[in-house]
Amino acid sequence: MATMQDVARRAQVSLSTVSYALSGTRPVSDATRRRIEDAMAELGFQPNAMARGLASRRSHVLALIYPAMEKGLGGTVAEFVSSAAETARENGYHLVLWPFRTTQAPEVRDLVRQGMADGVLLMEVALDDDRVDVLDEAGVPYTMIGRTRDVTDRPSVDIDFERTTDDAVQHLVDLGHRYVAFVNHSQATADDGYAPTFRAEEGFEAAMRRRGLEPVALRVDESPRAGRDAVATLLEREPRLTAFVTMNEIATFGVVAELQQRGVAIPEDMSILSIVTSPGVGEMSNPPLTTLHAPGAELGRLGVQKLLSLVDGSRPSTPNVLIPCVLEPGSSVAPAAGRAPDDDDREPVAR
Template structure:
């Protein structure tokens, strides 16, 4: 295996010159650089990554701090990670996933103090996220995929939740729905200050108010069982609901299962729209889910590019960007039925269906059977 000394001999330069070409620690003329690179190629020399890091005081590693539970990563979350990993690799960096949450501050402080990371990306951001202060205190460059309550002075990329929720509500209202229920993340997520849960809660209330409609939000545990329980709670409070808007990928299949268990067709009796969802997840459902498609891969890429500008240039330039989810209409949303079996949009007959009285009776019968 070729060594740095072998490269230096073939290129007829000093070993330190080879080191400077590798690390960029000192300026080297273009002619000398080309000789060294040609010698490396001829010898198939593979520089030792750790040695390069020590020489340049860089690890070439960025950390993605993503709290995880027993659910692991879903397809939509994975898009954020793969987008970030691809961008890091393209820039010659390694992305390391670390499950550091807001309750792991001592571990984060140790990790940051050891200078193993050139920079850090934070996901699952809370409105008051103590990880930010720890990284700032130690001096590690950081970028948020999400936002704190006051993100001034911080670089972040995030979903434009106001526009995303407004577009989803507009879609359902445009179809003729007037009783729409929003299934959010869990009550614990709301209490803990999880940014997306709180921002979408407020955005849903505002979007419904803009149409003169009453909002109803139901929190749900991040599981299929949580989705089933949320729909049961929704019908208890709004037995006349005709549409469900959900931002809980783990619960959405429980939502569909509970509707089917109650004898309700999607979208004939109840339309379902899933927010911040990947096409892969949307296509798993039957019918395929109308979804506000997540820009996760793009956000992961932009976050890494922003972070590396902080790491490489250290210019302190703040970058803040919001991207909305994009509506993709599939089979789970349609106009609500009326007693006459026609759509409320007035554009023609819907497929044959029982009237609302029969649907309500069917729901009550299903509830009695489940009791």
């Protein structure tokens, strides 16, 4: 493999001049630059990543700490990772995968100290997450995908759960729904301090109350079986339900199956709005689900951009952002049974 020294010899200049030509740190005359570029092309020169990293103390590597797979990552995560990797690459950075769960803060610390990464992207932050503290202490730039409990000014990008749940409720209320249930993630995720479970629940309840409606919410295990059971539980708790908002893909399929088995037509008798959904999942149901799909790709891109602005002071800094999920029409939402849509947006309290 050709080294910079080889290029220098061939271009009849000193090693340092080649370096300056490459980095643009100091001016180089056009004639010299051209000779150097020719030499590089002829030799197929590519600067050695390790040497560059050692000398400059920047590895040009970003680490992505992602939830070590328990039960297969969903499409949203895949989309996120993919988009993050692509964005990193476009900016001359590499993305390495660090599969560490919330409890593995010490491992994160060790890896960070090895100086392999210039910055860290932290997925699936828990409300209280030791890994964040470790990164803070180590002084490594990082960006959270998600937010810890105290939404201080720690750098982050996240789904706007408040807005998303409000959009969901609004969408249904516009169609005349008054009795809406929320199928949340499981109690287990809550026990782990998984933030979306809390933020979406709070968001849903607030959105309902804000409209004078009574929220019905349930935490449901991630299984079709649990989804079926949830239908029973929720209908018992509020028989007048005309719509479900779900944030639990696997359980949603159970919900659909159970309703169909009970002879409840979707969307005529019951609307289903699946939120924070992976791409393509809506199509897998029959009828295709109306979804508010998670902006995984966008989060990946913005997360990396934010991180790069911290890593590399010369880039413009970006603010923390919250991105709402995007409505993707399907065929699982319709006006509330027996009501025309929009016929009384002013009648806040249920009959």
